[in-house]
Structure formats: structure tokens, C-alpha cells
Amino acid sequence: xxxxxxxxxxxxxxxxxxxxxxxxxxxxxxxxxxxxxxxxxxxxxxxxxxxxxxxxxxxxxxxxxxxxxxxxxxxxxxxxxxxxxxxxxxxxxxxxxxxxxxxxxxxxxxxxxxxxxxxxxxxxxxxxxxxxxxxxxxxxxxxxxxxxxxxxxxxxxxxxxxxxxxxxxxxxxxxxxxxxxxxxxxxxxxxxxxxxxxxxxxxxxxxxxxxxxxxxxxxxxxxxxxxxxxxxxxxxxxxxxxxxxxxxxxxxxxxxxxxxxx
Amino acid sequence: xxxxxxxxxxxxxxxxxxxxxxxxxxxxxxxxxxxxxxxxxxxxxxxxxxxxxxxxxxxxxxxxxxxxxxxxxxxxxxxxxxxxxxxxxxxxxxxxxxxxxxxxxxxxxxxxxxxxxxxxxxxxxxxxxxxxxxxxxxxxxxxxxxxxxxxxxxxxxxxxxxxxxxxxxxxxxxxxxxxxxxxxxxxxxxxxxxxxxxxxxxxxxxxxxxxxxxxxxxxxxxxxxxxxxxxxxxxxxxxxxxxxxxxxxxxxxxxxxxxxxxxxxxxxxxxxxxxxxxxxxxxxxxxxxxxxxxxxxxxxxxxxxxxxxxxxxxxxxxxxxxxxxxxxxxxxxxxxxxxxxxxxxxxxxxxxxxxxxxxxxxxxxxxx
Numbered sequence: 057x058x059x060x061x062x063x064x065x066x067x068x069x070x071x072x073x074x075x076x077x078x079x080x081x082x083x084x085x086x087x088x089x090x091x092x093x094x095x096x097x098x099x100x101x102x103x104x105x106x107x108x109x110x111x112x113x114x115x116x117x118x119x120x121x122x123x124x125x126x127x128x129x130x131x132x133x134x135x136x137x138x139x140x141x142x143x144x145x146x147x148x149x150x151x152x153x154x155x156x157x158x159x160x161x162x163x164x165x166x167x168x169x170x171x172x173x174x175x176x177x178x179x180x181x182x183x184x185x186x187x188x189x190x191x192x193x194x195x196x197x198x199x200x201x202x203x204x205x206x207x208x209x210x211x212x213x214x215x216x217x218x219x220x221x222x223x224x225x226x227x228x229x230x231x232x233x234x235x236x237x238x239x240x241x242x243x244x245x246x247x248x249x250x251x252x253x254x255x256x257x258x259x260x261x262x263x264x265x266x267x268x269x270x271x272x273x274x275x276x277x278x279x280x281x282x283x284x285x286x287x288x289x290x291x292x293x294x295x296x297x298x299x300x301x302x303x304x305x306x307x308x309x310x311x312x313x314x315x316x317x318x
Numbered sequence: 319x320x321x322x323x324x325x326x327x328x329x330x331x332x333x334x335x336x337x338x339x340x341x342x343x344x345x346x347x348x349x350x351x352x353x354x355x356x357x358x359x360x361x362x363x364x365x366x367x368x369x370x371x372x373x374x375x376x377x378x379x380x381x382x383x384x385x386x387x388x389x390x391x392x393x394x395x396x397x398x399x400x401x402x403x404x405x406x407x408x409x410x411x412x413x414x415x416x417x418x419x420x421x422x423x424x425x426x427x428x429x430x431x432x433x434x435x436x437x438x439x440x441x442x443x444x445x446x447x448x449x450x451x452x453x454x455x456x457x458x459x460x461x462x463x464x465x466x467x468x469x470x471x472x473x474x475x476x477x478x479x480x481x482x483x484x485x486x487x488x489x490x491x492x493x494x495x496x497x498x499x500x501x502x503x504x505x506x507x508x509x510x511x512x513x514x515x516x517x518x519x520x521x522x523x524x525x526x527x528x529x530x531x532x533x534x535x536x537x538x539x540x541x542x543x544x545x546x547x548x549x550x551x552x553x554x555x556x557x558x559x560x561x562x563x564x565x566x567x568x569x570x571x572x573x574x575x576x577x578x579x580x581x582x583x584x585x586x587x588x589x590x591x592x593x594x595x596x597x598x599x600x601x602x603x604x605x606x607x608x609x610x611x612x613x614x615x616x617x618x619x620x621x622x623x624x625x626x627x628x629x630x631x632x633x634x635x636x637x638x639x640x641x642x643x644x645x646x647x648x649x650x651x652x653x654x655x656x657x658x659x660x661x662x663x664x665x666x667x668x669x670x671x672x673x674x675x676x677x678x679x680x681x682x683x684x685x686x
Contacts, residue, residue, distance in 0.1 A: 163585035
């Protein structure tokens with residue numbers, strides 16, 4: 057378990073068109089007979105913000121869950137930082153250490169306090185001392201603006217606060233890439249903004265992000281690339297101005313009509 | 319529908335959470351609200367009064383509390399509690415040499431203080447608990463066996479009574495719980511071999527009576543040992559009871575494991591935690607909290623299962639009492655003697671269930 061040199065967590069990094077940090081080539085996946093992903097390819101550069109949208113059941117969650125192997129793809133290649141995602145356990149571990157993930161249902165550990173939720177990962181997998189881990193945790197709790205909740209248990213917090221804790225928990229692993237799987241879908245409307253604001257700040261700090269979301273406002277302001285998926289296929293990918301202003305595909309237009317109408 | 323009608327009929331009154339019902343109103347609403355209710359109340363009251371009357375009459379008014387002469391008891395119409403005073407030592411300590419009983423008293427004191435301290439959250443610190451248990455196990459071993467420091471050697475075949483019951487019970491839980499956790503995890507493990515072994519183990523042992531397992535532990539198991547190797551009978555039977563206990567407990571824990579949402583595993587995975595880190599830090603703490611009421615249930619049952627040691631001729635508190643009551647002078651008063659044993663079991667069983675309730679409260683309050 058080697059430790060990579062600590063990088064300043066939110067140091068400003070600018071998006072470059074260099075070697076992509078995530079490369080997916082013709083990735084396919086089946087659940088039994090049902091094919092959820094049809095030869096999806098996606099490149100994400102360092103510091104790039106990608107928003108993935110599409111109707112439910114379109115495979116967008118499955119797609120990002122393949123990137124840290126919560127789901128196993130059956131054909132095609134996935135490279136993260138040049139490491140190929142295979143059955144090799146060491147590689148999988150190295151890749152996961154570089155990727156933080158935020159879930160729709162937060163998935164905080166309910167039996168641990170907020171602070172313990174944040175320090176668990178750094179202490180167990182990065183062998184940090186308790187005091188250092190707590191300092192790091194408080195740093196990120198301040199970033200997501202809830203340092204005063206450190207001693208509470210997750211279920212004592214509102215949904216928005218819980219999701220911000222979950223974001224801070226991922227950041228404590230100091231990942232290079234953050235995956236967001238519908239981070240605001242389980243939230244009451246008045247709490248969506250506080251989570252999106254946190255995500256926007258993170259994006260501004262230069263984090264590489266892939267976000268599955270229906271929040272088109274977020275996509276417009278933050279994304280470098282918007283990907284539209286339907287029925288397990290990548291239908292269209294474009295910068296937001298182009299994606300929203302002049303979608304090429306009929307399916308995309310139909311989807312945008314539905315979602316932007318109200 | 320019912321709600322709507324009562325709402326319409328009830329006079330509108332401001333709700334005052336602090337208002338107290340008058341005694342008369344309470345009686346009327348709870349005991350005499352209808353003809354049937356009144357009848358039921360009267361019948362139950364009659365039965366309760368009759369039983370209480372008997373208990374007082376037999377157990378207190380006409381009872382003999384202290385005498386060394388069984389004839390005094392025989393002359394009385396009530397209970398003979400004197401039998402407990404007369405026989406409490408062989409009942410509580412079994413066949414253990416009479417003049418060495420002080421050692422068992424000391425054992426009980428050390429045992430009970432160790433257990434009480436271990437159950438108290440403020441003492442949950444390995445730097446305190448490990449030395450405590452090393453001291454407790456060491457000193458209890460020395461006191462029970464003897465053979466050193468001028469203490470007379472007492473073989474396990476002469477151990478008995480309440481200390482034996484407590485040692486068997488503690489041994490069962492301490493050996494059984496880790497096995498139960500491993501079996502429960504094994505049954506859900508990603509490795510097919512671990513799964514297979516756990517399923518076969520649990521299903522085959524759950525399907526047979528405890529007495530069969532004990533018979534195997536005592537009579538069959540030694541046949542498989544190489545000549546000259548002998549495993550202490552008491553140890554064999556403790557392990558036998560523990561394994562039986564573990565098979566049931568494993569299924570209870572598995573229930574708790576199944577209640578943990580998949581997202582917990584996924585979150586742990588995305589933090590790069592290993593299988594064992596995830597299991598010990600995330601999954602088990604939650605699963606054990608969820609299944610605590612059922613776990614307590616089996617622990618209390620295990621306490622009572624210790625009385626099965628009768629089959630290897632050891633005298634736990636129940637068997638010792640049966641043996642003591644063979645005394646022709648006092649045998650007429652076996653009911654009182656068994657009531658005493660029941661009270662001892664009840665005391666420990668109730669203490670366990672109260673403690674478990676308290677643990678549930680601590681969990682709910684987020685203290686543990």
C-alpha cells in the first residue's frame with residue numbers, strides 16, 4: 057500500500073487537452089440477457105467536467121459505476137490514469153484510490169458520527185494518524201460549510217447536509233476524479249441548491265468530474281461536455297452551448313423538450 | 319370510517335398533553351366501559367385475588383422460614399423455606415468439597431464483578447478489559463482447580479452448582495459468538511467454499527437436538543482422537559453447547575446482515591476499504607445492533623441450556639438441587655427448592671434482558 061505524494065486538495069488545476077484521465081472504449085455490459093451498455097466510448101481529460109443525462113434506465117449510472125468497478129463491464133476497455141481496469145485486484149485498488157464517488161442516497165455510515173465517517177477512509181486505507189485525519193476532515197467540512205455538524209450522526213442532518221457530508225467524505229480520500237451518481241435526485245427541492253453550489257465550487261477548483269444528473273442548469277454552467285444517453289447507447293456528446301442550443305439528434309431534442317418544458 | 323364517526327361525536331376540546339385523568343374516569347374508561355368489559359374485569363380480579371391469597375397464605379403466613387428440624391416443616395401447612403437455608407450450599411456448589419466452598423464464593427465475586435465491569439460502556443477499553451479478563455480467568459482457574467499455592471486440587475468432575483452454570487454459560491457465549499459471526503459471514507461470503515461449509519454446518523447442526531450434539535461431544539468425539547490424547551470432558555461439552563448456540567445465533571446475525579442496504583457496501587468499496595475493514599467497521603456494527611433483541615433471546619436460552627450437563631454427570635445448579643432433594647428427610651419440600659433455583663435463573667435471565675434493553679436505549683441515543 058504505497059502512498060502517492062499528497063497533492064494540495066483543491067489546488068487550482070486548469071483543464072488541458074492532454075492525455076485523458078479516463079478512457080472508455082466500446083464498453084458493453086449485460087444484466088443476464090439485457091444489454092445495459094452498448095459499446096459506449098467516452099474520454100475525459102484532466103480537469104474536465106462531464107455531465108451525463110438521459111431518461112431513467114438509459115444506463116448512465118451503470119456507465120459511471122463501471123469507472124470504479126462497482127459494476128463490471130463485459131467487453132471493451134476502460135483506462136483510468138493509464139491503468140487498465142481488469143480483474144487485477146491491485147489495479148482496481150489503485151484506480152479506486154483515485155476516484156471519489158457520491159451516491160444518490162448519500163450512503164453515509166449511520167452508526168458513525170459525521171467526523172468518523174470522514175476519517176474512516178483516510179485512517180484505514182491511507183494509514184493517516186487520527187489527529188491528521190481529523191484535521192483533514194475538518195478542512196473539508198469547512199469547504200462544504202458544515203463544520204459545526206462534525207459530532208452529529210448522519211440521520212440527525214437534513215438531506216442536503218448529508219449529501220454535503222458525503223461529498224466531503226469522498227474528498228478526504230483526496231481523489232483526482234469525482235463521480236456523482238444523481239446527487240440531488242433524493243433531495244427536497246429547497247436543498248438541491250446547497251448541494252449544487254458545493255459541486256460548482258468543486259468544479260471551479262479544477263476537479264475532474266463526471267456527474268449524472270437531471271439538473272440542466274448545472275450542466276449549462278459547469279459542464280465542458282454534456283453526454284446524452286438512451287437505451288444504453290451514447291447518443292450525443294457536445295459542449296453545453298451546442299448541446300442545448302443546437303442538438304443534432306432527434307432523440308436528444310425530444311428529451312430536452314420534455315425536461316426543459318416546465 | 320370509525321375515525322370519522324368518533325371525531326364527529328367527540329366534543330371539541332383543546333388538547334392538553336399535561337392533563338391527568340381522574341382516577342374515577344380512568345377506571346371507567348379502562349375497566350368498566352361496557353357490560354362485557356365489567357364482567358371480564360371482575361373475573362380477572364377474582365382470579366388474581368385468589369392466586370395472591372394462596373401465595374400469601376402458603377408462602378408467607380403459614381410458611382416456615384427457619385428450622386433445622388424437618389418435622390417442624392412437616393407440621394406446617396405452608397411452604398418450607400427452611401429447606402433452602404438447610405441445603406443451599408450443596409445446591410449452589412454441587413459436589414465441590416464442602417470445606418473448599420469459600421473458593422467458589424470468591425470465584426463468583428470475581429466472575430460477577432468482571433462481567434458487570436465488562437458490560438459497562440465506560441470500561442470498554444481494551445487496555446482495561448484485556449488485563450481484567452486475564453486476571454479473572456487466571457484467578458478463577460487457580461481457585462477452581464487449585465493444586466498451587468497450597469490449594470487442594472479439585473478435578474472438573476467435582477465442580478458444580480452455580481459457578482459451573484456460570485462458567486458453562488460464559489464459555490458458551492464467548493466461544494459461540496465469534497463462531498456465530500464467522501458462520502453468518504461465511505453464509506454470505508463471496509467464496510463458494512466458505513458458503514458451502516457454513517450452510518452445511520448450520521443446517522446439519524440446527525437440525526438435531528442439543529442432546530445429540532452433547533452425546534457426540536462426550537461419547538463419539540474421543541473415538542476420533544489418537545490414543546493417549548484426551549480433551550477434558552467439561553471443555554468438550556462447553557464447545558458442544560457453544561457450537562449449537564452458534565448455529566442459531568448465526569442465522570439471527572445473518573438476518574441483521576441482510577438488512578444492511580447495498581449502498582453501505584458500495585460506499586465502503588468506493589473508499590477502497592478491504593472486505594475485512596468493511597465487515598468489521600461498517601457492516602457488523604450495524605448488523606449486530608439490528609439483531610440485538612434476537613441475539614439476547616438466544617443468549618438467555620443458552621444460559622438455561624447449560625443444565626444439559628446432567629448427561630455427563632456434572633452437577634450444575636439444577637442437577638445439584640435434584641440430587642440434594644434425594645435426602646429422605648427433606649425430599650417432601652422439593653417444590654420450594656426448585657422455586658429457589660427458578661428464582662436464581664430468573665434473576666440472571668431478567669438481568670440479561672434488562673441489560674439488553676439498556677443497550678438498545680444506548681444505541682438509540684447514539685451512545686454506542
